[in-house]
Amino acid sequence: MRVTMMIADGVADVRLTRADKMNAIDPAMFDALIDTIDALRASPARCVVLSGEGQAFCAGLDMASMAAGAAGLDLTTRTHGAANRVQQVAWGWRTLPMPVIAAVHGLAFGGGMQIMAGADVRIAAPDTRFAILEAKWGLVADMAGFALWREVRGDVLRELAFTAREFDAVEAQAAGFVTRLSDDPLAAAQALARSIAGRSPDAVRADKRLANLADDADAATILAAESAEQIALLGTANQVEAVRAGMERRVPGFADISPP
Template sequence: MEARVSIEVSQGIADVRLARPDKMNALDPAMFAGIVDAIARLEQEPGLRAVVLSGEGRGFCAGLDMASMASAGTGTDLMARTRGLANDFQAVAWGWRTLPVPVIAAVHGVAFGGGLQIASGADVRIAAPGTRLSVMEMKWGIVPDMAGYALWRGNVRDDALRELAYTAREFDAAEGQALGFITRIAEDPRAEAMALAKAIAGRNPHAVRAAKRLANLEADAGETLLAESREQAALLRTPNQIEAVMANMQKRPPAFTD
């Protein structure tokens, strides 16, 4: 079967593309498996600093391929936590959030239903002007169940999310940015995402990973303050932290080790 996801790694940056352009990268069983496998590979990738996630062809991801999924059946116990906190379906979105390094989604064309949830798993979402978005599940009489609610909470305005989930109406990138689904808009989102990934890759990789752990932390103020101190104590006076200081003082590019 043709691969549904392609990965190229160069200079610490993984270029990950959903690769079913004839179906606007709609999610069939092979695409689910391909994304889960891609995340598993990236978890083990040596020297990884950042990930850019995009879709080939005319759109990022059109959501579920309902015909393929219906003929295949779910084949999954939705209540089983097979991927840490998540089930198999949630893992294709939640897995980007738990990946140790920052993930930047470059979104264009459409991001409907499951496609929007996958993009929402990224740390940053850069969209092309006019990109069409939808929390589309209600169209099929179901609810978002690919980690959307967990990923949107804290980013997306609650009343707006309720309206969009209840109605499944489409909205564009500009509205998506105003509501918190999209980080920023760019004419060439993939080029913008690559530039951001390169900037991140030029920072202390241990500090970047620590920053992502802190950003992912769901805890009260006391636990969060303690976690900040713990991460900082682990970074101070390490070779990469000293290199960051020296490179800035000497006005030269840093040379970090992983």
Template sequence: MTEQRVTTTTESGIADVRLSRPEKLNALDPAMFAELAATIERLATLPGLRAIVLSGEGRGFCAGLDMASMAAGTPGFSLEDRTYGPANLFQQVAWGWRTLPVPVIAALHGVALGGGLQIASGADIRIAAPDTQLSVMELKWGIVPDMAGFALWRSLVRDDHLRELTYTARSFDAQEAVQLGFVTRIARDPHAEAIALARAIAGRNPHAIRAAKRLANHEGNAATLLAAESREQAALLRSPNQMEAVMANLQKRDPVFTD
């Protein structure tokens, strides 16, 4: 029987998702890909969800592909298959986090290599331990990043830096990752920091948070983005949760929002 590759616990609207193959540094095998895609699908419609924390069990976040287990390929799967909207299965486990309606915070430690870095890049925010090692390492194996990395990094990393790291496959530390844009900030305990941030997000108007993520994901030109801002704001103004945010601030109390 295959052991569970991904675990999820939910408390107070926060889903704590963990890659759970610690004996292999959470390396990606076919079972891990399947479970990550299924987890994203479940979270997309989970009632009461406000934020997600994504991390890895054991000594690292994710060491990338388990080359031995992936060598035989995935039966019935083609890289050309668009089974998740614009994405195939491999791309979905990274791109899918970006498409979820609530913010996703990745907590990185140990290593985030290759496919692991691409999965983390799908999060809205990445918090890394100081000694985390990262790499766009696919060229080490004679391949290119193909788990949505280029689509995700385009808005995070300057083009020439991304090209250099892709062409060389060299490792870099968390401090450089912050400077380059791969990581948001550094924390000694990234998981605790991610949970604290998720709680802060969960305390805001959930409809406004979701609207903000839709705007952040918007890929249109300036005109369509300006129009989208206006539509989102019009829907929020004087809504019950927006009025609750105002009253809670005026009355100096914690807000009580509804989904």
């Protein structure tokens, strides 16, 4: 087993479980990550926490296990919308309807950095080590990294990609790879996920759609989308419940969104 998933109280706990290899990505890990993303898309989960067991979040590609199949790897076919199968293990988190929070510790190298980048929020331990490692192997980051790193400072991204050098969590946060630091990133991610799961799932999912759209749409498109999302929310059961619960100073009881 490469990935586990448990859903409780609206929060999906997803963990990379190849701890003996620092959660390095092999063909079985690719399959497990894609299957997990597909399962989450069809679930009523309101938020996802993504973490790695053992000493690292993810050390990147398992070069030994991937080398045997590299010759037959299909990078041309778009298997998941705009993404190919390799890119889906990182890009897929961003396209999920619910927010994803990555709890990062130990190492996030190469493909691990790109999987982390797919999360909406990234919380890292202060001693985490990072690297866009692909140039070391004469390659480029091709697991959706550059599409997901548009919020990172461009000059910093270029230097790190060109050199493949390691950098620490303080530098990662300053550049935009990491949202914030925590001595216990998993606990911090779980607390944040519970807070998000306590909000109307209709509104949270609408916020994620707008945030994704804002990455590359023009202002007119974003303004129109804001209005459309608001019109769709007004007067719905969960929106009315949010208002009533606020007025009555009680915990709201929101209905889950039915899987597609």
